[in-house]
Amino acid sequence: MATTEEIRAQLAELVNEVAGVPVEDVQLDKSFVDDLDVDSLAMVEILVGCEEKFGVTIPDEESKNLKTVGDAVAYIESHS
Amino acid sequence: MTDIVITGLGATTPLGGDLASTWAGMLAGRSGVRAITEEWAEDLPVKIAAFAAVDPAEVTDRVKARRLDRSTQLALIAAQEAWTDAGFDWDGEEGDQVDPYRLIVSLASGIGGLHSLLNNWDVQRDKGYRRVSPFTIPMLMANAPAANVGIQVHAKGGVHTPVSACASSNEAIALAMDQLRLGRADLAVVGGTEATIHPLPIAAFGQMQALSRRNDDPEGASRPWDRGRDGFVMGEGSAVMVIETLENARARGARIYGTLVGSGITADSHDIVQPDPTGEGQFGAMRKAIADAGLSASDIRHVNAHGTSTPQGDLTEAASIRQGLGDAVDGCVVTSTKSMTGHLLGGAGALETIAAVMALHDRVVPPTINLDDPEPDLGIDIAANVARPLPAGDLAAVNNSFGFGGANVAVVVTNANQTS
Numbered sequence: 359m360a361t362t363e364e365i366r367a368q369l370a371e372l373v374n375e376v377a378g379v380p381v382e383d384v385q386l387d388k389s390f391v392d393d394l395d396v397d398s399l400a401m402v403e404i405l406v407g408c409e410e411k412f413g414v415t416i417p418d419e420e421s422k423n424l425k426t427v428g429d430a431v432a433y434i435e436s437h438s
Numbered sequence: 439m440t441d442i443v444i445t446g447l448g449a450t451t452p453l454g455g456d457l458a459s460t461w462a463g464m465l466a467g468r469s470g471v472r473a474i475t476e477e478w479a480e481d482l483p484v485k486i487a488a489f490a491a492v493d494p495a496e497v498t499d500r501v502k503a504r505r506l507d508r509s510t511q512l513a514l515i516a517a518q519e520a521w522t523d524a525g526f527d528w529d530g531e532e533g534d535q536v537d538p539y540r541l542i543v544s545l546a547s548g549i550g551g552l553h554s555l556l557n558n559w560d561v562q563r564d565k566g567y568r569r570v571s572p573f574t575i576p577m578l579m580a581n582a583p584a585a586n587v588g589i590q591v592h593a594k595g596g597v598h599t600p601v602s603a604c605a606s607s608n609e610a611i612a613l614a615m616d617q618l619r620l621g622r623a624d625l626a627v628v629g630g631t632e633a634t635i636h637p638l639p640i641a642a643f644g645q646m647q648a649l650s651r652r653n654d655d656p657e658g659a660s661r662p663w664d665r666g667r668d669g670f671v672m673g674e675g676s677a678v679m680v681i682e683t684l685e686n687a688r689a690r691g692a693r694i695y696g697t698l699v700g701s702g703i704t705a706d707s708h709d710i711v712q713p714d715p716t717g718e719g720q721f722g723a724m725r726k727a728i729a730d731a732g733l734s735a736s737d738i739r740h741v742n743a744h745g746t747s748t749p750q751g752d753l754t755e756a757a758s759i760r761q762g763l764g765d766a767v768d769g770c771v772v773t774s775t776k777s778m779t780g781h782l783l784g785g786a787g788a789l790e791t792i793a794a795v796m797a798l799h800d801r802v803v804p805p806t807i808n809l810d811d812p813e814p815d816l817g818i819d820i821a822a823n824v825a826r827p828l829p830a831g832d833l834a835a836v837n838n839s840f841g842f843g844g845a846n847v848a849v850v851v852t853n854a855n856q857t858s
Contacts, residue, residue, distance in 0.1 A: 406568055
């Protein structure tokens with residue numbers, strides 16, 4: 359089982375790849391939209407990337423609840 | 439009628455990653471065609487193409503490139519060169535250089551974001567719908583190149599994408615010219631782009647028997663008017679110009695390459711792919727363009743032909759040029775730069791209009807290479823194999839572009855208003 363920090367670090371790499379956000383900016387308290395300037399289409403790509411990377415399923419209706427990096431990490435921790 | 443002048447030029451083509459290298463390649467008679475060494479071509483009857491000399495993905499920001507079809511990447515590279523060449527800052531803020539509501543974009547593609555469409559279908563078929571990129575639609579839509587250029591230069595006066603197959607970007611130029619003449623804008627970014635070197639279009643054009651199969655001699659494959667020609671060579675790339683009213687150009691002290699003086703558009707209404715063998719639509723477009731320019735045929739000293747290197751098309755066009763110019767054909771130097779660049783489809787018209795502008799500007803017509811054994815009795819004076827100088831004085835040139843669907847678009851340029 360990966361630690362919270364390991365999941366955050368892998369997610370940060372994904373956010374960097376998709377949206378060009380520096381990995382060090384991708385911290386648990388950051389909002390994807392408001393702080394990291396990730397648009398809605400990039401968000402879809404990031405969540406699908408999470409499914410691939412962490413072996414979780416993130417239904418479309420769940421994705422709107424994942425507003426911060428911390429939200430996404432917690433979802434991955436509890437579903438993988 | 440107000441003069442529309444050309445103040446910025448840019449291109450990324452099989453001959454080079456910018457206009458300077460492209461133009462130098464044309465004057466030197468260099469071929470941009472090469473063998474397709476990728477595995478996918480192994481089973482295809484056609485294994486040659488004219489790839490962009492500089493891979494756009496290598497000069498596009500990595501994150502941006504993920505969201506942009508190859509055709510849009512090429513268009514942005516050419517547009518950046520043209521916009522900068524016109525004296526503007528590519529990364530400028532809205533309103534600090536141009537009134538955004540007086541700036542339009544008219545930038546075409548013949549086919550659209552083909553790689554994005556087909557690659558995402560591959561992903562969906564192999565891995566399921568969930569892996570399809572959410573950027574697929576804004577990448578594949580035909581107006582994506584124009585829209586992305588428009589966003590970059592803050593064009594709010596309108597963003598247009600006329601689609602008429604291989605006449606598309608000449609039509610884009612004609613459309614923008616009309617908008618400026620009507621006073622609806624002061625400035626326009628115009629051109630075309632195409633990126634369709636992919637197994638499907640190679641197979642599909644190949645099935646039409648439209649492509650050259652001279653696989654053992656890529657550089658000799660595009661040979662307009664030569665008796666050994668056997669079809670066109672698919673090329674990719676983009677060419678873009680900045681055009682504006684003379685008044686606008688003078689007010690801002692812009693350098694002027696030449697003047698866009700006329701355009702003529704006709705439709706064959708004959709067959710979905712074959713040109714009307716009478717050439718009526720083709721020479722009709724030339725005559726309309728010359729009349730629109732207020733010129734007569736004897737003013738036309740150069741024609742950049744559509745000249746794709748197909749067996750029938752080249753003959754029909756030679757006859758159309760004779761008809762379009764009448765007796766004045768004797769004083770006119772004809773060339774097909776597709777002999778070097780291959781056929782950029784929706785990007786061809788803009789690239790070849792720029793070649794015509796540069797020919798008048800530098801007073802030299804680039805050659806038609808591989809013309810070793812010309813068809814007899816063509817009745818046109820072709821700059822065979824070596825560049826041909828043009829005389830001093832006032833010069834006018836026509837660029838022809840013809841497209842499937844029967845679209846014929848001729849554009850006339852002159853060296854009037856030129857500044858050094």
